[in-house]
Amino acid sequence: MAKEYFFDKADQTNAFITRLDVAMYEESGGPLQGKGIGISDNISTSGIPTTCASRILAGYVPPFDAHVITLLRKAGAAIVGKTNMDEFGAGNTTEHSAYGPTTNPNEASRVAGGSSGGSAAAVATGMVDMALGSDTGGSIRSPAAFCGVVGFKPTNGRVSRYGLIAYSSSMEQIGPLGKTVTDVNTLMSVIAGPDPRDATMYDRPYAHTPSKDIAGMKIAVPDEFFGEGVDPAVAESVRTAIRKLEDAGAETMTCSIPSMSHALAAHYVTGMCEASTNLSRFDGVRFGPPVETKRPWHEEFSDYRGMFFGKEVQRRILLGTFALTEGYYEKYYAKAQVARENMRKDFLRIFRDADIIAGPTMPQIAPKLGEKSDPISMYLADILTAPASLAGVPAISVPCGTVDKMPVGLQLIGRHFEDERVMDAAFAYESEVL
């Protein structure tokens, strides 16, 4: 039976783009029955506007649910609204939204992180019980770290991307955000159901109860995660957290990820190339604001896209288009794939000896609004989250103390399809500090 869920909580951080005052949910007896869930605005929801925080999708109401939404509804969840993000995921602060930035729940002058900043802020402020975001190079983990919540990027291929509006198909993955590891684990167990519509998906359902018993777990700590650009205070917070894991029975070791020197370049080239073609479908013919049909189509397509895409998205489309052009493909896209392969190999090597890689999620605490206005300094903030996305391995961010009253995130990365072990490590840490 359908029941009403009244959603009247004030939105002080601009976490939502679309909210439903009354959401419906099924009394299905499912694990999420009666829980209010916020959904990142790039995940298609039948009957609820889905804009990717872009003007180019203003007024677009999908005629179908993303696979994860179907699963949420079955599990009894109330979808209360669509959360703010960087337009199409192009950003890591949620400042690049057509609907204004989401502010950090801990300090309004700071960013929430991104791109799924709205989801993290909605969880942190208690507006929702849990939320879904998408992670391409840190888009779940970054706002989780900045807002002080738990955010998990599953192994690529473990959660169906059907209905996720594509930015970078080969790297992005839908994942859960919540206040606790247990909440995140519950949401993960719901969304990991198989879906034949996503050809890159593996049939690996997730049914797991987190265990804090990590005795003998081997944790590798890469030097590069504590190198140049990482705030010493943040580093110290994370080292303290890793010592807690030792207290819980884990063995730690140091390691090195040499391929990290090319991680950002590989991540951005791959992401921009894929985005440049994924975003080609926004031409005004079938959805979005109407085109002027009296003009030659090629002129109108061009002006339309120039008018409705934000500046950062346009920058990425142009760069990606350039990098795929004949003569440059080998120089950029092909090279990025080599760098990506090297990253996978580095992870495989480390994971021969270690179960988990640990380090900070973000190199610094949440910056002030407008502080990262030049693209390069914005891109640099992904340095610690991009590696797991390039390799397609699971990674979680768990709150581990504060610096200047701002939350810091501990990042735990695991082997392919060992999402459960990552969850255990995070749960063990959480149990140590709670």
Added chain:
Amino acid sequence: MTDKTVIIGLEIHCQLNTKTKLFCGCSTDFQRDEPNTHVCPICLGLPGALPCLNKQAVMHALKVAKALNLTVPEVSEFSRKNYFYPDLPAGYQITQDDKPIAEKGIMEVDDDEGHPKKIRITRIHLEEDPGRLIHKTSRDRAGYSLVDYNRSCIPLIEIVTEPDLRSPKEARRFLNKLRSTLEYLEVFDGEREGSIRVDANISIKGHNRVECKNISSYKGVEKALNFEITRQRNLIRKGQFIEQETRHFLEGRGITTSSRSKENKNDYRYFPAPDLPALRVSEWLKDIVLPELPDARRERFMTQYGISENHARTLTGDLKVANFYESVAGADPAIAAIWVADILLGEINYRSMRIDDVPTMNIADLIVLIRDGAITDKSGVEVLRTMLDACMGQDHEACEMPADIVTRLGLTKAEGDDFTDVIREIIAANPNAVADYRAGKKGAVNFLVGQVMKTTRGRADPKELNIAMDAALKETED
């Protein structure tokens, strides 16, 4: 005549006759339906939709690969071909670039002297069709266009040949054979509108190559190539330069025109499709059992039915015709070959009917009537025409049987008295002709025989009639 200086290569796009589209579950059977009724988020390119590969399309492509002796590499992959066009919903077409599903094959075809020659096939790849633009002219004379996405995501294979063809006729023979092979493989429905589209590359040895796009019929390919050879030869004769360009074939006018040169500079920014895993299907090949193909069936028709090579070629060129022939050949394969290949095909073509529209039982009946000498060939044609005219648009059961038509129209062969009485009447009625005959004019006999034929409406056997007329005239002399 084969001209060694003409160099032709073809790129042939064929729609595969799968039940559903290449990347979604929409039905491909939209020919009789309204625009945009066979669509879903995937083939409309809605945000968030993902392609999911149709296994039947892959099997179809592999069948073709096996029949044309291509190699299927262990790994092939899909790529995105990026360009903007109003009929292309996602802004890219999913196709195959440098790793196609099959490479390097051979198909044999007769050259213009009738000698078999091998045409190398470069590659076969799988791809999706875009939607279709329908251009309209409105009352204020400003044209507008509508988009129909029913065709969007229909599976195509593109078959690319090496530049091994040497004449437009050879190219057409190649296409005809390819078409019949695809039909024998049951992967293609040649009767569907737009089911085959050809781009032809043509050059005169030592000069630049021109690509002719937009050719949608077999006849069109021959026409376009003939036009291009003449055009290019004339330019060369005048000492002018042949530009390397893309030209469009205007089917209606039978000419090619230059496309804007801008289109030549298209950079499609191919890159591996990130939503589809690599294809590893070379193992599937061994499970594919090929049916009897046109060449083998032709040979078999000649040995099994003892019919001429020409008849066998005509009858096996089209799968349905070949099947039709085999189901009516029983009574007399030789007579059946003549009646199907030489008479029936022409009659249905004239009526724009298809071989499926003709009931085999009725034709088998007609062949028996002919074999038994119950009617003359001429009456046989009349019976066939009468039957086909009434059959058009009817169920097979509603078609009148030839034996009934013979009775109804009184077409039983004229024999005995029935026959000699008429001769007597004609001789009596044409004294002048008889006089001419006596005067030694041979033509007079033909005239008199013709008169008898006319009166009996072709029911008399011409050979028998000639003998009888001769005898009757001699009789009157006595």
